[in-house]
Amino acid sequence: MRTKTFKGGVHPPESKNLSKDKKIERISPPPELTVPLSQHTGAPCRPLVKKKDKVEEGQKIGDHDAFISCPVHSPVSGEIISIDKFPHPTLGEAEALLIKWDGGDRKNWDSEDVDLSSLSPEDIRKKVREAGIAGMGGAAFPTHVKISPPPEKKIDTVILNGCECEPYLTADHRIMLERHEDCLFGLKAIMRATGAKRGYIGIEDNKKDAISLIRYSTEAENSIEVVPLRTKYPQGGEKMLIKAILGREVPSGGLPLDVGVVVSNVGTAVAVAEAIKKAKPLIERVVTVTGSGVSNPSNLLVPIGTPIRYILDLCGIRENARAIIAGGPMMGISQYTLDAPVIKGTSGILVLTEEEIIQDKEKPCIRCARCVDHCPMGLLPTTLAKLVKAEKWEMLGEFNIMDCIECGCCSYVCPSKIPIVQLIKWGKIEYRKITSRG
Amino acid sequence: MSSILIATISMGGLAAFFAVMLSIVHERFKVEEDPRVEEILSCLPGVNCGACGFASCRSLAEAIVKGEAAVNSCVAGGSSVAEKISRIMGVESGSVKKKVAFVRCGATLSERSKKATYQGVNTCRAANILMGADTACLYGCLGFGDCEEACLFDAIKMVEGLPRIDLSRCTGCGRCVEVCPRGIIVLDSFENTNYRVKCSSLDRGKKARQVCTKSCIACRRCEKSCPYEACWVEDNLAHIDPRNCQLCGICSMVCPTGAIVKVG
Numbered sequence: 001m002r003t004k005t006f007k008g009g010v011h012p013p014e015s016k017n018l019s020k021d022k023k024i025e026r027i028s029p030p031p032e033l034t035v036p037l038s039q040h041t042g043a044p045c046r047p048l049v050k051k052k053d054k055v056e057e058g059q060k061i062g063d064h065d066a067f068i069s070c071p072v073h074s075p076v077s078g079e080i081i082s083i084d085k086f087p088h089p090t091l092g093e094a095e096a097l098l099i100k101w102d103g104g105d106r107k108n109w110d111s112e113d114v115d116l117s118s119l120s121p122e123d124i125r126k127k128v129r130e131a132g133i134a135g136m137g138g139a140a141f142p143t144h145v146k147i148s149p150p151p152e153k154k155i156d157t158v159i160l161n162g163c164e165c166e167p168y169l170t171a172d173h174r175i176m177l178e179r180h181e182d183c184l185f186g187l188k189a190i191m192r193a194t195g196a197k198r199g200y201i202g203i204e205d206n207k208k209d210a211i212s213l214i215r216y217s218t219e220a221e222n223s224i225e226v227v228p229l230r231t232k233y234p235q236g237g238e239k240m241l242i243k244a245i246l247g248r249e250v251p252s253g254g255l256p257l258d259v260g261v262v263v264s265n266v267g268t269a270v271a272v273a274e275a276i277k278k279a280k281p282l283i284e285r286v287v288t289v290t291g292s293g294v295s296n297p298s299n300l301l302v303p304i305g306t307p308i309r310y311i312l313d314l315c316g317i318r319e320n321a322r323a324i325i326a327g328g329p330m331m332g333i334s335q336y337t338l339d340a341p342v343i344k345g346t347s348g349i350l351v352l353t354e355e356e357i358i359q360d361k362e363k364p365c366i367r368c369a370r371c372v373d374h375c376p377m378g379l380l381p382t383t384l385a386k387l388v389k390a391e392k393w394e395m396l397g398e399f400n401i402m403d404c405i406e407c408g409c410c411s412y413v414c415p416s417k418i419p420i421v422q423l424i425k426w427g428k429i430e431y432r433k434i435t436s437r438g
Numbered sequence: 439m440s441s442i443l444i445a446t447i448s449m450g451g452l453a454a455f456f457a458v459m460l461s462i463v464h465e466r467f468k469v470e471e472d473p474r475v476e477e478i479l480s481c482l483p484g485v486n487c488g489a490c491g492f493a494s495c496r497s498l499a500e501a502i503v504k505g506e507a508a509v510n511s512c513v514a515g516g517s518s519v520a521e522k523i524s525r526i527m528g529v530e531s532g533s534v535k536k537k538v539a540f541v542r543c544g545a546t547l548s549e550r551s552k553k554a555t556y557q558g559v560n561t562c563r564a565a566n567i568l569m570g571a572d573t574a575c576l577y578g579c580l581g582f583g584d585c586e587e588a589c590l591f592d593a594i595k596m597v598e599g600l601p602r603i604d605l606s607r608c609t610g611c612g613r614c615v616e617v618c619p620r621g622i623i624v625l626d627s628f629e630n631t632n633y634r635v636k637c638s639s640l641d642r643g644k645k646a647r648q649v650c651t652k653s654c655i656a657c658r659r660c661e662k663s664c665p666y667e668a669c670w671v672e673d674n675l676a677h678i679d680p681r682n683c684q685l686c687g688i689c690s691m692v693c694p695t696g697a698i699v700k701v702g
Contacts, residue, residue: 091569092576093576334554336554359557419559422558422564422568423559423564425564425567426564430563
C-alpha cells in the first residue's frame with residue numbers, strides 16, 4: 001500500500017492490540033455524574049438550571065452567548081444535586097454540575113432519514129451548535145465555529161481524521177469499523193456546511209480493516225477518498241495531516257482555514273451525524289480504557305460526566321497500577337484523582353504500571369539534535385528548552401515557540417531525558433504574558 | 439647603534455603624535471555629563487532590580503537628574519537612599535513607605551498534603567501548569583523556590599518548602615511577587631497592624647482541612663471575637679482591616695488552625 005506522511009515524528013510501540021478487537025459497549029450511567037461547564041476551548045458555560053431542579057436526558061443545562069463556546073447537556077435524567085467546583089481532567093478543578101441519575105430508562109433517540117441537500121449550511125451549523133459538539137480528538141474546539149469559516153476564506157477540502165496516532169487508543173478505530181455510515185454522513189454534512197467540494201479520510205496503515213471497509217463503502221462516491229497514511233506519531237495532528245494528504249503547509253501562526261481546509265475527527269463526524277439524524281446532543285462518547293494496569297481493556301460508550309473511578313471499577317484495575325492518564329500516553333494528562341469525569345475531549349483512560357514509568361534523572365543536553373530531527377513542526381526544541389531554562393522569554397518569539405503543537409516527540413526521543421515539551425509549554429505561557437503586556 | 443636610535447626616535451615620535459591627537463579629540467568630542475548622575479549612581483544599590491520601573495540603576499539616576507523621576511523612586515534603597523539623593527539634588531525627599539514581601543501561605547512541607555508524585559520541571563511556574571504538581575492545595579505555596587531564585591537581595595530562603603523572608607534584607611522590589619504563579623506573595627507596608635492571615639485558600643472549610651493543617655477554614659471565630667470589627671471572612675478566607683485593628687491579638691489566639699499570625 002502506498003502511504004503518505006510528513007517529515008519528522010516518532011514511532012512509539014503501538015500497544016493497540018490490548019483493545020482494538022473489543023467492540024464498543026454502552027455502559028449504564030453511574031449513580032452520580034459531574035458534568036463540567038467548561039469542556040471545550042472558549043468561554044465556560046453558565047448554568048441554565050438550579051440546585052434541586054429535575055432534568056431530562058439531553059436537556060440543555062449550560063450555555064454561553066460567546067461565539068467560541070458550546071452548550072452542555074444532561075447525559076441522564078435526574079436531579080441537580082449541586083453546582084460547585086469539582087475535579088476536572090484538564091483544568092484541575094472547575095465549575096461543574098453534580099447530577100443524580102434517577103435510574104429511569106434511557107431515552108430512545110430515534111433516527112430519521114435526512115436528506116442533506118434539503119438542509120442549508122446555516123441549518124447544519126445551528127444543529128451542531130445546539131448539540132454542543134466540540135472536537136472529540138482532544139482539543140475540544142467547538143465544531144460549529146470550525147465549520148463557520150469567515151466569508152473571505154474559501155474552504156475546498158474537508159479531512160476526516162481517522163489516524164488515531166496516539167499509542168494505546170482504539171476508540172476512533174472502533175468507531176470507523178462500527179459506525180462507518182455515520183462517519184460518512186458526518187463528513188458529507190461538514191462538507192455541505194463549509195461548501196467544500198472534496199472530502200478525504202486519512203487513516204494510518206495499522207488499521208487496514210478500517211481502510212478497506214471505508215474504501216468499500218465510499219466506492220460510489222466521487223468526491224470522497226480514503227487516504228492510507230504511514231503509521232507515525234503525530235500523524236493525526238491537523239497540520240501534519242494536511243501536509244501529508246494535500247501537500248499544503250499551514251502558515252506559521254495560521255489555521256487550516258488559511259489553506260482552505262477543515263479537519264475533523266471521525267468521532268466528531270459521528271456526533272454531527274447523530275445531531276442531524278436523531279437531534280441527539282453530545283452526551284456520550286467512546287472512551288478506550290486500556291493499559292497494562294487494566295485487567296479488562298475495552299472500548300466503552302460512556303455518558304459525559306462519568307467519573308474515572310466508576311469506569312475503572314467496571315474494567316478492573318491491577319494492583320501494580322501507578323499512573324492514570326486521561327487521553328493517550330503522548331499528549332494525555334496525568335490525573336491525581338479518580339473523581340475527575342470523562343468530558344467531551346477524553347478519548348481514553350490509560351492506566352500504566354510501575355515498570356512502564358521511566359523515572360530517569362535529567363542529564364545535561366549533549367547537543368545530539370535528535371529533537372530537531374523529530375520535531376514535526378521543524379522547530380529547534382533544544383534551543384527553546386535552553387532559552388526557557390535561562391528565562392529569556394522575549395527571545396522565544398524569534399524561535400517561533402507559538403508554532404509548537406506540544407506533541408512531545410522531543411521529550412520522547414531525548415537521550416538525556418530533558419523534559420523539553422514541558423519546558424516549552426511553560427515558555428509559551430510566559431511568552432504569551434510578555435506579548436500581551438506589549 | 440644607529441638602528442637603536444632610529445627605533446627610539448620613531449617610536450617616541452609616534453607616541454608623541456598619538457598623545458597630541460588623543461588630547462585634541464578628548465577636548466573636541468567631550469560628552470557633557472552631569473556629575474550628579476555618577477554621584478546618584480554611587481548612592482543607589484546597584485543591583486538593577488527594576489522595581490523603580492527603569493531598566494537599570496544608571497537609567498534611574500539619569501532620569502532623576504533630568505527630573506523625570508522622583509528622588510524617592512528607588513524602592514529597594516528606601517528612605518536612606520532617598521535622603522542621600524535629595525541632598526545631591528537639593529530638594530526635599532518626602533517619605534518613602536517601606537514595603538516588604540509577605541507570604542500568604544503558612545504550611546510547611548509536612549503540614550500540607552500531597553496528591554500525587556511529580557516528576558517534571560522543578561520550578562513553581564512549570565508545576566503550576568500541571569494542576570499544581572504534587573501539592574494538594576490549589577492556592578498555597580508549591581515550594582520549588584522560584585521566589586528564592588528571583589530575589590536579588592538574598593532575602594528569601596526556602597525553609598521546609600516555604601519561603602522565609604528576611605525582613606532586614608527585603609527591599610520590597612517585588613520580583614518575587616512577579617514570579618510567584620499562585621500570587622501568594624504580596625508587598626505590605628505593615629502600617630497600623632502586623633497581624634496577618636497567612637493563607638490564601640478559597641476552599642470551603644472541609645476541603646481546606648483535608649489538604650492542609652494550617653489553612654484558614656472560614657470558621658468565622660476571628661470575625662465573631664474581634665472587638666473592633668476588624669476581621670471578616672469573605673470567599674472562605676479571613677481578612678483583617680488594618681484601619682480598625684487595635685493590635686489586641688485576639689484573632690490570632692482564637693484561630694483554631696493558627697492561620698492568623700503576628701509578623702515581625
